[in-house]
Amino acid sequence: MALSDRRRHLPPIIIGKARFATKYVVILTGLLLSLAGGGQAADLPSPPASPPKTTATLTLNDCVKCHPAIVAAYKKDGVAHRDKLTCQVCHVGHPPRDTDVIPLCSRCHQGAPHFKLHNCLRCHTNPHTPLKITLTHDITHACTTCHNGQLEQLQANRSIHSTLACTACHIKHGYRPPCFNCHKPHLEGMANKTCQLCHRPHMPLVVSFPPSTPSEYCAPCHAKEYALLAKSHAKHRNVRCAQCHATKHKTIPVCQKCHPAPHSESMLGPKPNCGKCHGIAHDLRLDKIDILLDKRRAGP
Ligand code: HEC
Ligand code: HEC
Ligand code: HEC
Ligand code: HEC
Ligand code: HEC
Ligand code: HEC
Ligand code: HEC
Ligand code: HEC
Ligand code: HEC
Ligand code: HEC
Ligand code: HEC
Ligand code: HEC
Known part of the structure; x- marks a missing residue:
């Protein structure tokens, strides 16, 4: 006969002696007997041939007497396990009379991919406080x-x-x-x-940034461009780096993005090279424009 089978046929107290330290047996014996309204531990009969049915039943109010810390944690942080369950929905019976009183999570949680993970208690360290989650591992x-x-x-x-x-x-x-x-x-x-x-x-x-990004944020890595633009007298100095170089980092804008048709087609030709007359965006050559303007004003 397997050990577990034999246990079921023996009266609880005797199993208790076999399984538990005397301290617990005394506590449990006292409790079960007092619940059953039974007599003294000393009056216990020796194991009868057929097992007697004990009428002792643990109620929810009893748990706190011997498991005060668990009940306190459960009351405080039991969340849905407290609101939707009781101790005895999960723990059916009590040792030593009953074995296998620890439920598997999968008894109630199934179906979602999350419930296929191994070892639920590695993160949900305590089922009595299920949302107090410990993440101590390399988890991805x-x-x-x-x-x-x-x-x-x-x-x-x-x-x-x-x-x-x-x-x-x-x-x-x-x-x-x-x-x-x-x-x-x-x-x-x-x-x-x-x-x-x-x-x-x-x-x-x-990396990408909105046009409103302050130019100072670009300066630590682009000190040269920042300095050049800052000392330029052209109106581009009032334009933020990120307005021209929006929005993906390393984007170089075309001038026409902001100056769609600055000059007549006849002036620019088929492949306009703005830089030929205006220099670079960070330091527009205003002087040259002035000279050209002067020339134009003076007439050919
Ligand atoms: C008279 C004291 C006492 C009362 C009342 C009591 N327990 Fe226990 N309980 C114990 C002792 C002692 C153990 C340790 C047994 C062991 O280590 O296997 C235990 C163990 C347990 C275990 C662990 C079982 C295992 O297999 O590890 C669960 C679950 C449990 N009790 C639940 C409850 C619940 C639920 C209640 C209320 C309905 C309750 N107990 C009431 C004394 C008590
Ligand atoms: C959602 C199901 C569930 C509920 C509700 C629940 N438990 Fe448990 N309990 C467990 C599980 C699972 C374990 C095993 C934990 C482990 O292996 O670390 C356990 C372990 C225990 C143990 C033994 C472990 C220990 O730390 O001593 C005791 C005693 C216990 N529960 C008492 C209670 C009491 C009292 C209540 C009600 C206040 C309760 N449980 C409510 C699932 C539950
Ligand atoms: C007896 C059934 C039962 C068992 C066994 C059980 N749970 Fe639950 N659990 C529930 C129910 C019911 C809810 C509430 C679900 C809902 O509201 O949709 C819940 C909710 C939860 C939550 C969310 C709590 C919240 O307040 O949102 C977590 C986390 C959880 N369970 C983890 C576990 C883990 C881990 C185990 C195993 C150690 C376990 N459960 C065992 C029934 C159970
Ligand atoms: C790697 C860590 C980890 C493992 C392992 C793990 N969980 Fe969770 N679980 C979480 C986290 C994180 C949450 C989110 C909690 C929140 O919403 O605050 C969560 C949430 C939950 C919830 C509530 C939300 C929902 O989807 O219903 C339940 C129930 C739950 N877990 C059950 C389980 C069960 C059962 C197992 C084992 C099959 C398990 N968990 C394994 C980390 C884990
Ligand atoms: C069972 C489902 C579940 C698991 C597993 C889970 N989470 Fe969550 N997570 C949630 C829920 C639900 C929220 C709350 C969502 C919200 O507030 O928008 C959340 C919130 C977060 C947040 C905060 C989001 C915000 O908007 O403030 C982060 C960060 C996060 N989880 C990271 C993780 C990491 C990292 C893991 C793995 C260790 C993980 N989660 C595992 C369900 C889960
Ligand atoms: C290098 C650090 C780092 C790693 C690795 C990382 N995160 Fe995050 N995560 C962050 C930061 C920082 C935030 C944003 C915080 C904020 O917005 O203030 C964030 C935000 C989140 C959020 C909130 C929603 C969102 O997308 O902004 C979730 C959920 C999240 N992470 C999940 C994960 C998951 C899942 C993984 C692994 C696959 C992961 N993170 C890896 C740093 C990280
Ligand atoms: C938990 C630590 C951690 C957090 C939080 C974190 N990082 Fe990192 N990050 C690293 C490590 C480690 C590296 C690689 C070494 C280094 O560059 O310092 C790295 C590298 C980077 C790199 C260069 C990546 C590469 O491949 O060269 C960038 C950019 C970066 N982090 C940005 C951020 C930003 C922005 C945040 C916040 C949103 C953030 N990190 C939050 C740890 C972190
Ligand atoms: C204005 C945009 C911008 C802001 C704001 C910004 N970064 Fe960066 N960061 C960058 C760019 C661009 C790179 C270079 C990416 C490359 O090499 O392609 C970078 C690179 C990095 C790197 C990689 C190592 C290095 O220094 O090159 C880290 C780490 C980093 N940033 C962290 C941060 C942290 C932390 C913050 C917030 C304090 C931050 N960044 C704010 C644009 C920015
Ligand atoms: C953390 C340092 C860092 C920050 C901050 C940063 N950059 Fe850069 N940037 C770089 C690096 C590194 C390169 C690549 C340089 C190369 O390829 O020679 C680069 C390249 C560029 C290029 C392309 C250069 C080319 O030759 O094609 C532009 C345009 C640029 N950045 C604009 C900006 C703007 C605008 C900002 C602020 C919004 C900014 N960067 C912020 C590090 C940074
Ligand atoms: C993001 C938009 C933007 C881009 C791209 C741009 N500009 Fe400008 N530009 C401006 C603004 C804004 C002004 C000032 C307009 C005003 O205040 O009237 C300006 C002014 C100018 C002026 C007049 C300068 C002065 O100080 O009077 C010239 C010339 C000019 N741009 C040429 C160019 C050239 C050449 C390019 C390409 C290399 C270019 N721009 C690219 C926005 C831009
Ligand atoms: C008015 C638009 C405009 C502004 C403002 C602007 N740039 Fe540029 N940037 C350009 C253009 C256009 C180019 C391509 C070269 C050219 O034609 O001038 C360029 C080229 C670059 C390059 C490539 C290297 C080089 O010098 O050619 C970097 C890096 C750069 N800019 C960074 C910045 C930074 C940092 C700022 C702010 C301090 C900034 N830019 C402000 C339009 C602008
Ligand atoms: C052949 C020389 C030349 C070329 C090439 C050229 N420009 Fe000009 N640009 C000028 C002159 C001269 C002016 C001054 C007045 C005028 O003619 O409008 C000027 C003026 C401007 C102005 C207006 C300045 C203001 O304050 O009103 C902008 C913007 C401008 N150019 C942009 C461009 C762009 C963009 C390109 C390339 C598509 C370009 N230019 C090509 C010579 C040139």
Whole structure:
């Protein structure tokens, strides 16, 4: 006869002696007997041939007497497990009389991809506080059972971020890590929220920015262009870098984007080269224009 089979046919207290330390047996014995309105432990009969049915039943109010910490945690953070279940919906019976009183999560949670993960308790560390989640591992795959998009972005746009686990940055569930946890800003005084003006965390090398981006943000890496434009007297000095170079980083604009038809076709010819007369955008040659203007005014 298998051990578990034999247990079922033995009266509870005796099983208790076989399974538990004396301390627990005494507690449990006292409880079961008092619930049953039974007599003294000393009066216990020796095992009868056929097992007696104990009338002792544990009620929900009893659990707290011996499991105060679990009940307290459950009351505080049990969330849906507290609101929709009771202890005894999950724990049917109680040792030593009953075995297998620990439920599998899959008894109630099935169907979604998330419920196919292994070892639920590695993240939901305590079933009595199911939303207190511990993320201590290098986790990526499990996140994608609920969040689409981030992994795809990381993979389609390779950067060093693509080599990190989700939990390297998201050390707690729902935590949005500041870039400053791991990086210094390009410019002293730049706020953390400014980083996302140009970078997206899951594709950080795909840089783009709105036309309103201050030119000072480009200066740390393009000091030469910044200085040249700043000392120019042409009206372009009032135009932001990001207005011309919008919106993807490294875009070079054509002049006609903002000056659609500056001159007559006869003046420009079929392949207009604006730079021939105006120089470069960062430092327009106003003097030459002045000379040309003067010449034109003077007549041929
Ligand atoms: C008289 C004290 C007492 C009461 C009342 C009591 N328990 Fe227990 N419980 C114990 C002891 C002692 C153990 C440890 C047994 C062991 O280690 O296997 C235990 C173990 C358990 C276990 C773990 C079983 C396992 O297989 O690991 C569960 C679940 C449990 N109790 C649930 C409950 C619930 C639910 C209630 C209320 C309905 C309750 N208990 C009431 C004393 C009690
Ligand atoms: C959603 C199902 C569920 C509910 C509701 C639930 N439990 Fe549990 N309980 C579990 C699971 C699963 C384990 C096993 C946890 C593990 O293996 O770490 C467990 C373990 C236990 C244990 C043994 C482990 C230990 O930490 O000592 C006790 C005692 C226990 N529960 C008591 C209770 C009590 C009391 C209540 C009500 C206040 C309760 N449980 C409500 C699922 C539940
Ligand atoms: C006896 C059934 C039962 C068992 C066993 C069970 N759960 Fe649940 N669980 C529920 C129910 C019911 C809900 C509420 C679902 C809903 O509202 O849609 C729930 C909700 C949850 C939630 C969300 C809580 C919230 O408030 O949003 C988590 C997380 C969870 N369960 C994890 C687990 C884990 C992990 C296990 C195994 C250790 C487990 N459950 C075992 C029935 C169960
Ligand atoms: C890698 C960590 C991890 C593992 C493993 C894991 N979960 Fe979760 N689970 C989470 C996170 C994170 C949430 C989101 C919690 C939130 O919404 O705050 C969650 C949410 C839930 C929810 C509530 C939301 C929903 O979709 O219903 C349930 C129920 C749940 N998990 C059950 C399980 C079960 C059952 C298992 C095992 C089959 C499991 N989890 C394994 C991390 C994990
Ligand atoms: C069972 C589903 C589930 C799993 C698994 C899960 N999450 Fe979530 N996550 C959610 C839900 C639901 C929210 C809340 C959504 C909201 O507030 O818009 C959330 C929120 C977040 C947020 C905050 C989003 C915001 O807008 O503030 C981050 C970051 C996050 N999860 C990252 C992760 C990471 C990293 C993992 C893997 C360790 C993970 N999640 C696993 C369901 C899940
Ligand atoms: C948990 C740490 C962590 C966080 C948070 C983090 N990063 Fe990174 N990031 C790294 C590491 C590690 C590297 C590779 C080494 C380096 O360049 O410092 C990196 C590299 C980069 C790179 C260069 C990528 C490459 O492949 O060359 C950019 C751009 C970047 N991060 C931007 C950001 C931005 C913007 C944020 C906030 C939205 C951010 N990072 C948040 C860890 C982090
Ligand atoms: C290098 C660090 C880093 C890595 C790796 C990372 N994230 Fe994020 N994640 C962030 C930052 C930073 C934010 C944005 C925070 C903010 O907006 O303040 C973010 C935002 C999120 C959000 C909120 C919604 C959104 O898209 O903005 C979710 C959900 C999320 N991450 C999930 C994931 C998942 C899933 C993975 C793994 C596949 C992952 N993250 C990998 C840094 C990272
Ligand atoms: C005005 C746009 C802009 C802003 C704002 C910005 N970055 Fe960048 N960042 C860039 C560009 C452009 C690169 C270079 C990308 C390349 O090499 O293709 C870069 C590169 C990086 C790199 C890679 C290493 C390096 O220095 O070249 C890191 C890390 C980084 N940025 C972090 C940050 C952080 C953190 C913030 C917020 C404090 C931030 N960035 C704000 C545009 C910006
Ligand atoms: C973190 C440093 C960094 C920041 C900040 C940055 N850039 Fe760049 N930028 C670079 C690097 C690196 C290159 C590539 C240089 C090369 O290929 O020689 C580049 C290239 C460019 C180019 C193309 C150059 C060419 O020769 O084709 C333009 C245009 C440009 N950046 C504009 C900007 C603008 C506008 C800003 C501000 C909104 C900005 N950058 C911010 C680092 C940066
Ligand atoms: C993003 C839009 C934009 C682009 C691209 C652009 N410009 Fe301009 N440009 C302006 C603005 C705005 C002014 C000032 C207009 C005013 O104040 O009347 C200006 C003024 C000028 C002026 C008059 C300068 C002065 O100081 O009086 C010339 C000449 C000029 N642009 C030539 C060019 C040339 C050549 C290019 C290409 C290399 C170019 N622009 C590209 C926006 C642009
Ligand atoms: C009025 C439009 C305009 C403004 C404002 C402007 N650029 Fe440019 N930039 C151009 C054009 C057009 C080119 C291509 C070269 C040319 O024709 O002048 C260029 C070229 C560049 C290049 C490529 C290298 C080079 O010098 O040719 C970089 C880098 C650059 N710009 C950065 C910047 C930065 C940083 C700022 C702000 C300080 C800025 N630009 C402001 C229009 C502009
Ligand atoms: C042959 C020399 C020449 C070429 C090539 C040329 N320009 Fe001009 N541009 C001038 C002269 C001279 C003026 C001054 C007055 C006028 O004729 O409108 C001028 C004026 C301008 C002005 C207006 C300045 C103001 O304050 O009103 C803009 C804008 C301009 N040019 C843009 C362009 C653009 C864009 C191109 C290329 C498509 C271009 N130019 C090609 C000679 C030239």
